[in-house]
Amino acid sequence: TSEIAAAAMTARMRLPDIEEKDKPKRRPIPDHIPRMEVELTPGADACAGCGGRLRRIGEDVTEELEYVPGRFIANRIVRPRLTCSCCERFVQAPLPSRPIERGRPGPGLLAHVLVSKYADHLPLYRQSQIFDRDGLDLDRSTLADWVGKTTALLEPLADAIGLHVLSAEAIFADDTPISMLAPGTGKTQTARLWTYARDERPWGGTAPPAAWYRFSGDRKGQHPRDHLARFRGWMHADGYAGFEDLYRSGAVREVACMAHVRRKFVDIHRSQGSPIAEQAIGRIAKLYAVEKQTRGSPPDRRAELRRAHAAPVFDDLERWLAMQLTTISGKSPLAGAIRYALTRMERLRPYLDHGILELDNNTAERGMRAIALGRKNYLFVGSEAGGKAAAIAYTLIETAKLNAVDPHAWLADTLARIPDHKITKVDDLLPWRWNG
DSSP states (O other), X not given: OHHHHHHHHHHHHHSOOOOGGGSOOOOOOOTTSOOOOOOOOOSOSBOTTTOOBOOOOOOXXXXXXXXXXXXXXXXXXXXXXXXXXXXXXXXXXXXXXXXXXXXXXXHHHHHHHHHHHHTSOOOHXXXXXXXXXXXXXXXXXXXXXXXXXXXXXXXXXXXXXXXXXXXXXXXXXXXXXXXXXXXXXXXXEEEEEEEEEEOOGGGTOOSOOEEXXXXXXXXXXXXXXXXXXXXXXXXXXXXXXXXXXXHXXXXXXXXXXXXXXXXXXXXXXXXXXXXXXXXHHHHHHHXXXXXXXXXXXXXXHHHHHIIIIIHHHHHHHHHXXXXXXXXXXXXXXXXXXXXXXXXXXXXXGGGGTOTTOOSSOHHHHHHTHHHHHHHHHHOEESSHHHHHHXXXXXXXXXXXHHTTOOHHHHHHHHXXXXXXXXXXXXXXXXXXXXXX
């Protein structure tokens, strides 16, 4: 121990003096965390030196952050059976409605299972193992049954969120692959999860942000055509060919994504150190600098700023890229990136004149991050029904998060209320109307 102490002292002597103002400040434990107070006293009431009586002159308080594992409780619902002493009529309070008819899980437990899987990316088999440590025999198939029945109960809320998204003037669309167990083969096939998002906060819109997810067994263009059958407006998206029929109909107007354009140049610069790719990245950065200035401004003001400051940069970037294309091999990856950029920029130009549009499709791509993380953990969905359940759960949880609502608290309260809630008033249960 003396050698360790000496080494520590030597290390401290070698370190430069740190100004008190430069030391990182420890953040206090948030006020909403419950406090359990423990008072430590010397044990004696008299001074050990002279025997005089000790009197309190103040106190020192030290706080430490502790974790108490979540606990289960069993709600005992007792309903006395009563009978009239005169006519012997039988009376008993009705059993409250439950999220799963004749089921044992309460709303809070069901919300916990959903949030653990779809927000915290914890597969059901691992949740089952955790429950087993607490002495509860809840196998994966039981939890999967709960997920299926709970999402079916909540499906009207997901549908209402979908209608809210599709009523926007502009939306964001993206899709991602997800493995699905092929029936009877023991193998997996590639299915898709689609997201359609609405977020008007960048231009000061008051509509609540929302994300609507849909599942399909493949990537055929018929799926987005079905999803967006009632939508009329602008759609930010990548260059997926399956969207072309929507654009040709005129009901949906395309807005391309500059982030996809930039990403191709970034990849080339990282792999080849291309100075042309580096210049392209720098020119694109100027467009994003203008966007930073427009954030939160009304649509008219955003369009005005873009026409004045972004349009010249945008036009110059197009001309410059076209010129660079004549100086390099047409078969090179850089030429491919430039051709892609020129094609997509033509379809991105509307953002310059419409303040409700964005420079990229990052809103939709952010909505896919939870799925990407979950995919690494639960690997695949077991069936089309499982994929549909996942789409409903992601719709509810991601929309709650977009509105700064705690998904678990909202889902637990909603699951307690929805069995007796009128289907015509389902909008009252949406996360942005929840008061906690």
